[in-house]
Amino acid sequence: MPRSVNHVASRAKRKRILKLTRGYFGARKNVWTVAKNTWEKGLTYAYRDRRNKKRNFRALWIQRINAAARMEGMSYSQLMGALHKAGIEINRKVLADLALNNPEAFKAIVAKVK
Numbered sequence: 001m002p003r004s005v006n007h008v009a010s011r012a013k014r015k016r017i018l019k020l021t022r023g024y025f026g027a028r029k030n031v032w033t034v035a036k037n038t039w040e041k042g043l044t045y046a047y048r049d050r051r052n053k054k055r056n057f058r059a060l061w062i063q064r065i066n067a068a069a070r071m072e073g074m075s076y077s078q079l080m081g082a083l084h085k086a087g088i089e090i091n092r093k094v095l096a097d098l099a100l101n102n103p104e105a106f107k108a109i110v111a112k113v114k
Contacts, residue, residue: 061096068099072110082113 014032021028021035028038066076074082083090088109098106 058092061092064096064099065092068103068106069110072107074110074114079110079113083109086113088113 017039018030018032018035021039023029024035024038027034029035062076065079069076069079090109095106095109098109
């Protein structure tokens with residue numbers, strides 16, 4: 001009896017992954033083994049960078065808060081310590097947004113904790 005192979009499913013699987021690798025450079029877009037390896041590696045980068053993105057944004061918020069706090073005569077660590085001591089529960093994301101888009105509100109917060 002001849003060997004039965006499901007060409008339809010295997011071809012569909014290859015087509016799906018090759019479609020996902022469109023736009024890649026060189027053999028990464030059209031050679032099956034290279035494209036599959038590149039696609040799998042891309043998934044690991046995506047997983048890793050979803051976590052790194054959170055770190056990067058936190059670092060950006062801290063830099064913005066520090067720059068705005070120094071314009072008010074405080075350092076970042078002094079401001080955060082004073083906020084904690086005063087019992088003001090405001091996260092870094094909101095504080096950075098205030099520092100960037102609403103400097104008057106940020107100044108009011110700094111004045112309250114001084």
